[in-house]
Each structure stands twice: as C-alpha cells, then as structure tokens.
Amino acid sequence: xxKMIITIYTSHxxxxxxxxxxxxxxxxxxxxxxxxxxxQTSLSVFRLQDFSVKRRFSDFLGLHSxxxxxYLHIGCIxxxxxxxxLWVRVKVGKEDQSSNEFVEKRRCxxxxxxxxxxxxxxxxxxxxxxxxxxxxxxxxAVSTQALSGAGLMRMMNKAADAVNKMTIRMNESDTWxxxxxxxxxxxxxxxxxxxxxxxSLVCHRKELSLNTCxxxxxxxxxxxxxxxxxLSRALSQLAEVEEKMEALHNEQANQxxxxxxxxxxxxxxxxxxxxxxxxxxxxxxxxxxDTQILLQKxxxxxxxxxxxxxxxxxxxxxxxxxxxxxxxxQGERDFEQISKTIRKEVTRFExxxxxxxxxxxxxxxxTLLHSQQQMIKYWEAFLPEAKAIS
Amino acid sequence: MQEGLxxxxxxxxxxxxxxxxxxxxxQTDATLQVDISDALSERDKVKFTVHTxxxxxNFKQNEFSVVRQHEEFIWLHDSFVENEEYAGYIIxxxxxxxDFDASREKLQKLGEGEGSMTKEEFTKMKQELEAExxxxxxxxxxxxxxxxxxxxxxxxxxxxxxxxxxxxxxxDLSVRGKNKKEKLEDFFKxxxxxxxxxxxAGVKDVDDFFEHEKTFLLEYHTRxxxxxxxxxxxIRSHKSTPDPQEGLKSLFFLKVSELFEKTRKIEARVAADExxxxxxxxxYYLRESQAAKDLLYRRSxxxxxxxxxNKALDKARAKNxxxxxxxxxxxxxxxxxxxxxxSAKQExxxxxxxxxxxxxxxxxELAELELKHAKGNLQLLQSCLGVLKGNT
Numbered sequence: 001x002x003k004m005i006i007t008i009y010t011s012h013x014x015x016x017x018x019x020x021x022x023x024x025x026x027x028x029x030x031x032x033x034x035x036x037x038x039x040q041t042s043l044s045v046f047r048l049q050d051f052s053v054k055r056r057f058s059d060f061l062g063l064h065s066x067x068x069x070x071y072l073h074i075g076c077i078x079x080x081x082x083x084x085x086l087w088v089r090v091k092v093g094k095e096d097q098s099s100n101e102f103v104e105k106r107r108c109x110x111x112x113x114x115x116x117x118x119x120x121x122x123x124x125x126x127x128x129x130x131x132x133x134x135x136x137x138x139x140x141a142v143s144t145q146a147l148s149g150a151g152l153m154r155m156m157n158k159a160a161d162a163v164n165k166m167t168i169r170m171n172e173s174d175t176w177x178x179x180x181x182x183x184x185x186x187x188x189x190x191x192x193x194x195x196x197x198x199x200s201l202v203c204h205r206k207e208l209s210l211n212t213c214x215x216x217x218x219x220x221x222x223x224x225x226x227x228x229x230x231l232s233r234a235l236s237q238l239a240e241v242e243e244k245m246e247a248l249h250n251e252q253a254n255q256x257x258x259x260x261x262x263x264x265x266x267x268x269x270x271x272x273x274x275x276x277x278x279x280x281x282x283x284x285x286x287x288x289x290d291t292q293i294l295l296q297k298x299x300x301x302x303x304x305x306x307x308x309x310x311x312x313x314x315x316x317x318x319x320x321x322x323x324x325x326x327x328x329x330q331g332e333r334d335f336e337q338i339s340k341t342i343r344k345e346v347t348r349f350e351x352x353x354x355x356x357x358x359x360x361x362x363x364x365x366x367t368l369l370h371s372q373q374q375m376i377k378y379w380e381a382f383l384p385e386a387k388a389i390s
Numbered sequence: 391m392q393e394g395l396x397x398x399x400x401x402x403x404x405x406x407x408x409x410x411x412x413x414x415x416x417q418t419d420a421t422l423q424v425d426i427s428d429a430l431s432e433r434d435k436v437k438f439t440v441h442t443x444x445x446x447x448n449f450k451q452n453e454f455s456v457v458r459q460h461e462e463f464i465w466l467h468d469s470f471v472e473n474e475e476y477a478g479y480i481i482x483x484x485x486x487x488x489d490f491d492a493s494r495e496k497l498q499k500l501g502e503g504e505g506s507m508t509k510e511e512f513t514k515m516k517q518e519l520e521a522e523x524x525x526x527x528x529x530x531x532x533x534x535x536x537x538x539x540x541x542x543x544x545x546x547x548x549x550x551x552x553x554x555x556x557x558x559x560x561x562d563l564s565v566r567g568k569n570k571k572e573k574l575e576d577f578f579k580x581x582x583x584x585x586x587x588x589x590x591a592g593v594k595d596v597d598d599f600f601e602h603e604k605t606f607l608l609e610y611h612t613r614x615x616x617x618x619x620x621x622x623x624x625i626r627s628h629k630s631t632p633d634p635q636e637g638l639k640s641l642f643f644l645k646v647s648e649l650f651e652k653t654r655k656i657e658a659r660v661a662a663d664e665x666x667x668x669x670x671x672x673x674y675y676l677r678e679s680q681a682a683k684d685l686l687y688r689r690s691x692x693x694x695x696x697x698x699x700n701k702a703l704d705k706a707r708a709k710n711x712x713x714x715x716x717x718x719x720x721x722x723x724x725x726x727x728x729x730x731x732x733s734a735k736q737e738x739x740x741x742x743x744x745x746x747x748x749x750x751x752x753x754x755e756l757a758e759l760e761l762k763h764a765k766g767n768l769q770l771l772q773s774c775l776g777v778l779k780g781n782t
Contacts, residue, residue: 228742230746231746231749234749234750234753238753362775362778362779365649365771365775365778368653368771369768369771369772369775372765372767372771373768375760375764376761376768379760379761379764380761382757383754383757386750386753386756386757387754389749389750
C-alpha cells in the first residue's frame with residue numbers, strides 16, 4: 001500500500017545571458033520505510049518523512065529513459081515523461097502570463113508523472129528512482145534530447161513498425177491478450193476523440209469569455225449614453241455582471257484544460273506505452289521462435305554430420321545444440337515471464353485508470369458546481385437593479 | 391425540481407409564444423386590434439394571416455382576416471415613410487425579412503449526411519434543427535406582428551387609408567418589390583440623408599452603441615450555442631467510453647454523460663433566452679432609434695427649408711420681385727416646421743417611455759431566466775455528484 005505523495009514546486013529561474021533554467025523542487029512525503037541507497041546499510045531505516053531535492057526538466061527525462069530501458073522490455077508499463085515542448089517560450093525577466101502558464105502546465109505534468117511512477121510497486125524499488133528522489137546531487141542526464149520522451153516514443157514506434165512488418169504473425173494461444181489489445185485500441189481511439197472534443201470545448205469557452213468581455217464593454221458604453229438614470233445604472237450593472245461572467249468562463253476554461261484535457265492526454269500517452277509493452281511481448285515470442293527454428297536446423301545438420309566422418313565438426317554441432325537448447329528454454333521462460341508481468345500490469349493499470357478518471361471527474365464537476373453558484377450570486381445581485389427601473 | 395428541466399427539444403416554452411408585448415408596451419384598444427393568427431412557411435416565402443377585430447365604422451365587418459406576405463408589409467411601411475403628412479412621427483420600423491436560408495441549409499446538409507450517422511444521432515440532430523427552424527419562424531411572425539400593433543396603437547397612423555387597405559383588401563396587393571431604378575433612387579436618397587445627417591442634433595448617439603451591441607451580442611450567442619454544441623460532442627465521446635469489464639465504471643460514465651446531456655440542453659435554452667431577451671431587444675431598438683433619428687432629420691430638413699425660405703423672402707423683398715410667392719412659400723415652410731416640431735416632441739417622449747419600460751421588462755426577465763437555468767444546472771450537478779460520490 002503505497003502512499004508516497006509527490007509535490008513539485010518551481011524554483012528560481014536562472015537568468016543567464018544565453019540560457020534560462022528552471023528548477024523543480026520535489027517534495028516527497030512518505031510513511032514508508034525505504035531502503036536507503038545512500039546509507040548503504042542492509043537494514044531498512046526510516047527515511048525522513050519529507051525529503052526534497054532540486055531537479056531540472058532534463059533530469060526527469062533522463063530518469064524516464066533509464067526506467068524505460070530497464071523495464072519496458074520485461075513488460076512493465078513505465079509511465080511516459082511529459083513531452084519536451086517544441087519551443088520553450090520562457091521570457092527571461094518578464095512576469096509574462098503565457099510563460100507563467102507554461103511553467104505551471106509543466107510543473108503539473110511533472111507532478112503527475114512522478115506520482116504515477118512512484119505508485120508503481122516495481123519501479124519504486126528501482127535504485128535510479130530512489131537516487132532521483134533522494135540524492136542532493138545528480139549526474140546530469142546525458143543527451144536527453146535523443147532520449148527525450150518523444151525520442152523514445154519514436155524508437156519504440158520504429159520497433160513496433162518492424163514487428164508489424166514481419167510476415168510471421170504470432171500464434172496467440174491466450175485470447176486474453178488479443179481481447180486486451182483490441183480493448184486498448186478502442187480505448188485509444190475514443191480517448192483521442194474525447195481529447196479533441198475537450199480541446200475544442202476549451203477553445204470555445206475562451207472565445208465565449210472574450211466575446212462576453214467585449215459585450216460587457218459595449219453595455220457599459222450604452223449605459224453611459226442612456227439618459228434615463230435608473231436604466232443607465234441598470235445597464236452599467238449588467239455590464240459588471242457580464243464582466244464577472246467573463247472571468248468565470250475563463251476560469252472554467254482553464255479547469256476544463258488542466259483537469260480534463262491533461263488527464264485524457266496523459267492516458268493517450270500511457271496507452272502508447274502499453275502498446276509498446278505488448279509489442280515487446282511479441283518480439284520476445286519471436287526471438288524464442290527464431291531460436292527454436294535455429295535449433296531445429298542445427299539438429300538436422302547434426303544428423304547429416306552423423307553419417308559423415310568428421311568428429312570435430314560433429315562435436316561442435318553437439319555443443320552448439322546444447323547451447324541452443326538452453327537458449328530455447330530461456331526464451332520460453334522470458335516469454336512466459338513477460339506475459340505474466342503484462343497481465344499483472346494491465347490489471348493494475350485498469351484499476352488505477354478507473355480511480356484516476358473518477359477522482360478527476362468529480363473534481364471537475366465540483367468546479368462546474370462552483371461556477372454555477374457564482375453565477376447565481378451575480379444574477380441575484382442584478383435582479384433588484386433591473387426591477388428598480390421605473 | 392423538474393420544472394427547470396425540459397426534456398423536449400422545443401427551445402421556446404409556451405410562455406414565450408406571445409412576444410407581441412415584449413419589445414413594445416401597448417395598450418390593448420378595443421376599437422382596433424390586430425394580430426397574426428397564423429403563418430405558413432412555404433419554399434421561399436412566408437404567408438401571414440393578418441386578423442383584425444375592430445368596432446370602427448371604416449371597415450365593412452367587425453372581424454376579418456387576410457393573407458399577406460413580407461413585401462406587402464414593406465410596402466405599407468414605405469408608404470408611411472414617403473407620406474409628408476407623417477413627417478412628424480416616428481414611423482414604426484419595418485420588420486426584417488424572414489431569413490431561413492441558414493436553417494434550411496443545415497437541414498439539407500443533415501439530409502445528405504444521413505447515411506453517415508446512427509439513427510439515434512440523426513433523429514436527435516433533426517429534432518434540434520427543426521426546433522431551431524421553428525424558433526426563427528416564431529420570431530419572424532412576432533416581428534411582423536409587432537409592426538402592425540405599433541401602427542394600430544398610433545393615434546394617427548391607425549387611421550391611414552393604406553393601412554386599412556392592407557388589413558381589409560381580400561386580394562393580393564400586387565406590390566412588386568422595388569425594381570433596380572427605384573432601388574438606386576433609394577440608395578442616393580440615403581447618401582444625401584447621411585450627408586445631411588450632420589444636421590441632426592439633440593439626440594445622443596445611442597445608435598452607434600446599439601450597433602455595437604448587436605454585433606457583439608450576435609457573436610456571443612453564436613459562441614454560447616457553439617459551446618453547447620461542442621460540449622454535446624464531448625458527451626457523445628464520453629458516452630462511448632464504457633468498459634465492458636467494469637460494470638461500476640460504466641454506470642459512472644453513463645451518469646456523467648447523462649449529466650452533460652442535460653446541462654447542454656439547459657445551456658441551449660440559456661442561449662435561446664438570451665437571444666430573445668437581450669439580442670432581440672437591442673435589435674428592435676436599433677431599428678426604432680433609427681426611425682427616431684429619421685424623424686429628427688426630417689425636422690432639421692424642415693428647419694433648413696424654413697430658413698432658406700426666409701432668406702428667399704428677404705431677397706424678394708429687397709428686389710421687390712415675386713414677393714407674394716416668397717411669402718406663401720415661407721408660410722408653408724413655417725407651418726410644416728411647426729407641425730413637425732409639435733408632434734416630434736410628443737413622439738420622442740413616448741419613445742423614451744416605451745424604451746425604458748421594454749428594457750426594464752426584458753432585463754428583469756433575462757435575470758430571472760438566467761437564475762432559473764443556473765439553479766437548474768446546479769441541481770443537476772449536485773445530484774450527479776451525490777450519486778458519484780456515494781458510489782465508491
């Protein structure tokens with residue numbers, strides 16, 4: 001039962017002449033007893049309840065690439081890291097709204113990423129992750145450009161394409177995998193559609209907010225030019241209400257985005273990781289099959305050699321066959337292991353997904369509720385003003 | 391709780407059926423009552439059944455109906471504008487041309503795309519578009535009715551002969567629309583008028599602001615309608631993510647998509663109500679204030695004519711030529727100006743009263759409707775959250 005809670009704060013932004021760096025302070029709270037890597041003791045000791053370190057964005061990407069390289073191919077669903085933006089618009093020195101928004105978006109994404117990673121029972125025991133969370137100094141991640149989330153995805157997709165291009169299809173003996181793959185493919189399609197809809201909802205709400213703002217200004221001007229005093233006042237009040245509505249719409253759009261859109265986006269990326277994991281299983285199977293075919297060939301060759309009189313070659317063949325037999329068993333074991341791991345991972349993933357969506361949707365509905373309550377307040381204040389026109 | 395939630399596709403509830411009094415505050419007068427009792431929408435025209443009830447001796451019967459088309463309303467309006475006798479009155483603005491093109495296009499597109507969507511989706515969209523068409527139709531009927539009622543309520547205009555012919559004459563009035571030459575003449579007249587418009591003084595330029603309102607408000611409502619359409623798309627996507635394995639989760643998502651469906655309907659009603667109470671109000675007063683401006687323009691023109699006539703008279707006296715002619719001309723201009731001024735004053739006062747009361751009524755109703763819908767939404771959200779949170 002893992003209850004580590006990660007909070008990320010943005011740290012100061014260095015203003016160097018050429019570059020601009022952002023530090024993220026990770027605060028991890030845990031009631032767990034963790035084996036300490038640094039103390040190098042064999043006993044588990046209570047770590048500090050809260051421990052915090054400073055990390056760069058590239059450090060997160062480096063962490064992900066290490067975890068992916070270690071665990072993806074054995075069937076663990078490693079949560080993908082947030083994407084590196086194509087261009088980083090952090091204006092040095094200026095308190096710019098768009099760069100603030102960008103920083104906040106990134107901070108949230110990193111927080112979600114790290115939370116998902118530490119919730120994974122296998123990954124939590126990984127020394128690289130522990131070092132990332134605990135160690136005050138971390139070796140700078142090398143060439144994370146190539147190993148960025150996007151880069152890794154590209155590599156995985158290439159592998160996936162290679163698998164698909166193979167003419168030999170896997171004889172699936174276990175329908176569970178077929179069903180699950182189909183299920184995830186459908187889910188992927190629907191989540192992408194949903195993501196698209198949410199994005200256009202955000203867009204429209206922002207437009208609504210803008211238009212409401214313009215209308216509010218017009219209404220104010222109309223109020224100014226109205227010579228009947230009570231009506232003039234009422235129109236000005238209407239303008240104020242509409243201004244408040246504009247703020248509400250804007251806020252709601254932000255919630256639409258940060259709660260719903262990001263959640264769905266995260267899951268679209270997670271599904272890509274799942275797809276990669278399934279493909280690794282196929283690769284593992286393929287490897288096992290290839291080894292078996294090779295073994296068969298070698299046995300046939302050995303049989304032929306039995307007839308001829310070449311004792312050296314015969315011994316070599318026998319040795320190779322022994323090696324291959326071991327490889328075949330290993331291949332079978334690997335395949336069974338990855339299949340077992342994937343089953344466990346998928347079950348865990350589905351449970352998490354349900355919980356995640358449910359929590360987020362409830363939170364989102366609460367924001368809608370709050371909006372409506374505010375709206376009621378504003379219109380209730382306006383009504384007597386309208387009635388006061390005589 | 392149910393009163394706020396209307397599951398039907400009809401955007402306009404029955405209470406909104408009679409908008410004849412929405413924008414204009416009229417006293418119902420037994421001597422002459424006019425309304426549009428029926429309307430028929432044909433391919434490219436709308437036929438209004440104008441129904442009159444009157445105790446006036448001018449008419450052959452006490453109650454009768456005729457069928458009129460939009461062009462005939464315009465003809466009537468224009469005949470008022472061109473009548474010198476009515477120069478001193480605010481001519482009730484002509485109703486806008488019925489415009490179903492957009493709606494009709496949408497219905498056509500829907501028909502073409504029928505194969506590409508599920509039967510359920512198709513029926514739903516069809517119902518929505520039909521409701522939209524119906525709403526536009528009701529509105530255009532209301533606009534035409536308001537025009538007639540304003541004329542009937544005006545102490546002078548109601549006696550106009552053309553008006554009586556309009557109401558009573560059983561046959562087609564055969565008013566062809568203006569031909570090209572006439573339209574060109576109108577255009578030039580308008581150009582002259584705007585140049586002369588500088589003469590108009592004493593009325594604050596409320597019209598620019600009305601124009602402002604109209605544009606932005608129209609956009610605003612398109613956006614609200616759009617936003618509700620988009621949240622509908624979101625619901626549709628949301629609805630299609632059930633997990634066959636986890637029954638509980640299905641129920642969860644089902645509840646949520648139900649919720650969004652309902653709130654979307656409420657949002658659509660909000661948009662429709664805002665359209666009715668705010669946008670239409672502003673649009674109508676945009677036209678009426680233009681009519682008021684026209685009145686002031688005519689008055690200024692009369693003043694200029696009077697001043698010119700004075701100058702001509704002085705010149706004539708100085709040269710001692712055509713003095714009598716100049717005197718009569720001056721007298722005519724003077725009378726005309728006085729007549730217009732007198733009635734204009736009263737008209738403008740009435741206009742202000744009407745405007746203030748219409749704004750009051752609509753703003754109050756707008757606020758009440760916004761509250762009703764917000765409370766409806768709130769209740770939906772609260773009950774949904776209650777279910778979801780209880781369902782761990």
